[in-house]
Amino acid sequence: MSSTPLTVVWFESDLRTHDNPALTAAVKRGGPVIPVYIQDEDIGDGWADGKGVRWWLRRSLAALDDQFGEVGLKLIRRRGQPGPVLADIADSTGADTVRWNGRVRPARRERADSVAEYLNERDLEVQRHTPDLLHDPDAVETTSGGPYHVYTPFWNKFRDVVQVDDPVPRPDLEEVPALSEWPRSHGWDELGLSVTWDTDDIEDVWTPGEPAALSRLKTFTDGHISAYDRARDRPDQDGTSRLSPRLRTGELSPRQVWAAAAETMPGDGSETYLQEIVWREFSYHLLHHYPETTREPLRDKFRDFDWRDAPDELNRWQRGQTGYPIVDAGMRQLAQIGWMHNRVRMIVASFLTKDLRIHWLHGAEWFWQKLVDADLANNTMGWQWAAGCGADAQPFFRIFNPVSQGERHDPNGDYVRRWVPELADLPDDVLHAPWRADSQVLDAAEVTLGEDYPRPIVDHSEARDRALEEYNRIK
DNA sequence: TTTTGAGTTGTTCGA
């Protein structure tokens, strides 16, 4: 028995020091604390971290390590199977306890269960703490028992029964006794987190890490959250929270976001924003009850849907060369900064699945590779929703018109001009549909369709009719 | 137990 008990804290999607129940409990226990992050390619569900998430993780982990470094601690980074890695660290340091916050992604949850078993068999104590989810997916159920398939009743029930905990205070890390010798830690290359991005824009837009996350949360809740309900659909404005990558890596917990948003003056903006936080809950609710939906449609009849095999068109969608400016702007924003405005995500998803009738899974996989906020629950629900085969699906005839969506949500064209600069000199009235412009207008803007910018890959009206036919066939 | 009604991030058409 050691008089100064040593505790290992296993970090995963909770890269923060505030509201971290496992870390706070470890510090409270007294004795040295060893923070550990383990990068593991295969967590069992086939969705290994994509490039965008790895780009973010590398920087977020460095920021967390900096915070620990300021008080003489060190974040141990390792690659491999968590059970053996944690046992090895405990063995080499004499730690007797491993703590972590409960996991929310089904495969991570199951893996954590087997890791606990593995550690227990080796006489290590395991303590699990509150996960980064506000509701218990098994506890929130419909009146007749069972999971929800529609958001609004889920939201009503959530408000009735879920008591959101207050965030846990940040522990005083300075009181943690120093460890004389730290276990070995892997470099970024060994960890698989050295990612080269195609452009520098991503570096200018994002500052990963908990300090920047807290700062953004404050800016958002002090400021434009009050206009969130009106501004969130405007990709040309900074109307959204941009907190999604923070929640993905756990630089912020949903409890912190909830508390900060609920504290602001009550109003339509913050109410609408709280609903978005609960959309994340709903997506985890669905993934918990239907884990197979990351690859299979929730609605069975969509198994017969005749998706088109069209690699060239998929490629043009990915590169932002469809000839529909709002779609191309979104796809290029994604490629360049690893993030896309939510409204535009819906537009490009509708375009891929309905106009091009390409399987939503191709879209989900592309987003998964590129997004810095790629979250399996949100990505799955979003794509199935857009394709019409998921929960709370829009009626199948609700097919976004990429021109009218662009005109409505990017009325001045600032968003398109920013991401599709070859169209920047077109006047507003044809910016979202360049093929409608007179030849003099195109000449004046120095745009030659088919050369500088593609003609539309499909005619939306015809594509819409064909999609409706197919949806009618399977109904 | 059965019925009813509200809800659902849109588009198009015609008055």
Place this chain on the structure above:
DNA sequence: GTCGAACAACTCAAA
């Protein structure tokens, strides 16, 4: 230009 209606299908809760 603006407006309401039509476009189907399903979930869920309340009557």
